[in-house]
Every structure is written in C-alpha cells, then in structure tokens.
Amino acid sequence: MAKKKPTGSNGAAANHQDQGETVSAYFRKVFQEHPAWLDERSNDALYARWLKDHPDQKEVPEKVRQNLSNIKSVLRKQGRKKAGRPKKSAAPAQGAAAPAAAPAAPQKKGWNLGYLEEQIDECLTLAKVLDREGLQSVISLLRRARNEVVWSMGKTEA
Numbered sequence: 001m002a003k004k005k006p007t008g009s010n011g012a013a014a015n016h017q018d019q020g021e022t023v024s025a026y027f028r029k030v031f032q033e034h035p036a037w038l039d040e041r042s043n044d045a046l047y048a049r050w051l052k053d054h055p056d057q058k059e060v061p062e063k064v065r066q067n068l069s070n071i072k073s074v075l076r077k078q079g080r081k082k083a084g085r086p087k088k089s090a091a092p093a094q095g096a097a098a099p100a101a102a103p104a105a106p107q108k109k110g111w112n113l114g115y116l117e118e119q120i121d122e123c124l125t126l127a128k129v130l131d132r133e134g135l136q137s138v139i140s141l142l143r144r145a146r147n148e149v150v151w152s153m154g155k156t157e158a
Helices: 023-033 044-053 062-080 106-131 136-157
Strands: none
C-alpha cells in the first residue's frame, strides 16, 4: 500500500514536490552535475544548493539531510563496485584458447606462506581481543595453523 503524500490547503503536494521529483532524484541530479561533491566529507555545499533551489525553506529539514546521507552512501558504493567475473558460458573471442597459467615459482610459495602467517597472526590477535575465554578453541586452532605454516616455511627454505 503506497503512502499518501501530505497535501497543503490548495491540494498541492507538500515538501516542494510539485514537479513530482523526489528528494533522492533531486540529489542524484545534483551529483551528476557536480560529481566531486560526492567525494567531499562536508555536505555544506549541498545544503546551500538545496536552500537556493527551495527558497520557501529557511533551513534544511532533517528528512532531507537523512535522505542526502543515504543517497550519497548509495552512490559512493555504486562507484566502488567492481565488474564481476565473466560467465563460464562466454566463449573466448574467435575460438582462441586462453594461455595456461604458469605454476607458481618456489620463492612465491615462501612469500605466500609468510603472508599467510601474518594473516593468521592478525586473526589470532583479534580473537584474543574479542573474547579470549569464549574463543579459546578458535585461538588454539589458529595457533596450531600458524605453527604449521611456520614449519612449512622452514621446510621450503631448507
């Protein structure tokens, strides 16, 4: 069930929606005109623009401020999205086979194990900080995993 828009005494929609434009649509349009404002931490320029475009308002309503924060967050997130992996059904262009990946070099393996040890150590530290007693079984498993990685690193160096 759709919400009714509040109307004024003359039957026109309230909150400056006579043109049917939502607050979100308004700010999306503003961000298209000024994409740099999306990266700014302060919303002062946006508030000034809103007040300029809505002369009947003396200050920016809280709902408009909240809507601005939400749409700014959504647009920033959309800007961060990465392209997904291509579908398996997509055939290589003109039937050319993709070159096979070369096996990793032994020195890469040592670097990867070192990185893995650091990451396990980070997890171990976080588990201790969060709940040392409640996560005791996790902590002991992480210690064992870290020790095995260190042992494997020593084995590859010899």
